[in-house]
Amino acid sequence: MEAGSEPKTETEIADLQAIAALKESTALELKENGNELVKKGKKHYQEAIDCYSRAIDQKALNDQDTSVLYSNRAHVNLLLGNFRRALTDSQHAIKLSPANIKAYYRAAKACLSLNLLSEAKSYCESGIEKDPSNEELKKLAKQIDLKKMEQEHREAQVSKALAEAKELVSAIEDRRLKLGNAMYRELTGLRKPVLDKNGILHWPVLLLYAEVMSSDFIEDFCETDMFSAHLDIISVYHFESCPPLPWDEKNHYSREAIELYYEAGSGICLSKTKILRYLLEGTAAANVESIGEEEKDAADGYPHGNSAGSSKWVKVNEKRTLHDVLKEPNFIIPMIPVFYVVSKRSAFYKDFITGKWTPPV
């Protein structure tokens, strides 16, 4: 002991005892004030916290009582939404008095609000262990379980969506298809290719009647199907029905007269990451930040083929499968394949073939 720190006389001892007693009663008074202020309502919460803080600073109370101070302060912090502080206060309270059930409750509540679900559960369980009949803790535990289940369910959905999209990207990569920016989004919406259980791709395909820029969709064009089969079906619905296509007054668009073209080569090939992002749009995983393919993709922004402005029209042989056409090296698929329909019999045909017509932007 240092020289001079030991009380020398009885008077000094008595004085120190008096000071200690004073501090103790101050602390108790502050605690009462704090409690009263909390009862008074929201506007007084901050003041209540100050009271409790000052009471703690007196350092005049035993562990059990100090624990109550901390746990009371935690309570007000919870009410104010200061969840982090509520947690540290509760933790202090528990440390000072492991029998303080309210402290466990408040710790659990704070953790729940901070989305620390495992910790919340753990505090609940510690509390229930000490007080098995505590209904509030049990109720809180159920709440936490529910939130956990919801979170796990959401995470599972996100994982699933991500995995499916990655499988799709992989299938596209295996087939060496080139994908570019989506065109005609107002028509295609959120349509996407789909992988069936045999690993075969099914594409939604947009048909544009170039002459009038009217459109049609083949919702499910399996990559192993031939164009002729789908054109047969469309012609039954549109060309041979009565009335025929409303804008085709002279009936130029018949099964034998139509030809299909795609636009070759101009545009940018998208990287795997960009394709993955497109495929995730509208799914549970749409907002996932890191999707794992962060390495610099070779094809990112890679301009390909024809110089800008000159579109080249390539005729589609009806007797080929969709896959065979999509994998043509000069075909950059605008996310959803687009084919232009023209009629040999229409006057428009000549303009189209000679490159005089370009799709309106």
Place this chain on the structure above:
Amino acid sequence: MATELEELIDFLTAPSPPVKKAAVDIVRGLTGSEDGLHSLSNYANTVLSSLSRLLSDEKEVSEPAAEALVNLSQNAGLAAKMVEMGMIKIAMDLLYKPGSSITRLLVMLLVNLTQLDDGISSLLQIGDDKMQGLYVMKLVRSFCRSNETNDDPFDHVGSILVNISKKEEGRKMLLDPKRGLLKQIIRQFDSSSPLRKKGVSGTIRNCCFEAENQLQNLLLISEFLWPALLLPVAGNKIYSEQDTSKMPLELGSALSIDREPVKDPEIRVQALEAIYLIALQEAGRRALWSVNGPRILQVGYEDEEDPKVMEAYEQIGSLLVHGNETEEPSTNSSK
């Protein structure tokens, strides 16, 4: 006191060329008989390693040595020993040596060695990350590059491919779209060599056992696959315009003209088995319908007389009848 046989085997590694030549000729003769094989197998390790060393000598020695090894490799135990001592690598290294006169024999040796699981693994180079598949790629390239000469030394590669496709790793490698091996192999189906045709047919059929897991790797080369599978079982008649209009171009035009029937019933059975395996899968049936496959099978069945082949047709027939409801390609068209 060494026996005559032991002396003979010793002479295989003699420094004097005429002695070596005499010895290897005799050993080759021995391998042509059951008794000779049996006696030699008592000294398997020595004989095999000596013979394999002789493979790199000039042709008077290397040819009989190779013949001897081919004969010995027909015995499973000896073949296993050869694989163990790295005979596959030795053969592959020598196969592409310029001026090699034992190419055909080495290929036949590989055919025998790949009858064994270990032989297949060794040829596929499983476990060697960098080199995996290199041997197979080389063999396929040689197989596909040959001229239409009779007696092409690589004719037997077809049989090697049939062997390796018996193993899942082999099928996976052949079906891998990045390697494009199956696509190259299928094209050889048009060859006039019956040996080649059979090799291709057997390989395709084996690969179709992967239809359950890798259907896309089969269907995405359907441009080449369907002609190879359907033409042999399309019968002899010329098809009508109505039928061929529903088929892809190559298939349709091939069936619109007179053609040579495929005489070997085993090839026809293999083609049908392959089609059956594909048709077990929903997408496979769909693809078959989309090329008017069932019609082809129907017409082909009418001309068929071989009972085994007929049975194979019938098997597919009942599968297609009892398969899914919606077999025709379906489309939703909406404005």
